Amino acid sequence: MARVVVDVMPKQEILDPQGQAVANALPRLGFDGITEVRQGKRFELEVADDVDDATLANIAETLLANPVIEDFEVRRVEA
Template sequence: MARVVVDVMPKAEILDPQGQAIVGALGRLGFSGVTDVRQGKRFELEVDDSVDDATLERIAEEVLTNTVIENFSVTRISE
């Protein structure tokens, strides 16, 4: 068994209204110095040894990510 993390983030050129709302809220709460926030998604998958890296890439690209507006990275976590 392995743990796999798929991080999904909006592409740099895509407006991130949730991230902008967080920046505004941080300022109102007294946290200074934060100039930008990008909000993404994190998926953790438990997979058996039969799931290869190519399959994980396909899962991330075809199921977990809207590749028109998002980028992703796949990382196997050693435990």
């Protein structure tokens, strides 16, 4: 078994209302010095050893991310 992490973030040119809401809330709560917040998704997958990188990229592209508005990164991590 391998552990795989897929990070999905809104593309830089796409508005990110969730991140914007967090960024706006921070000064109200007394936290200064945070100039930008982007919010995305993180998936952790437990994957059989015979699943190759092309399959993982395919899964990320079709099911985990929307490539029109989101960038994603797939990486294997230590369990």
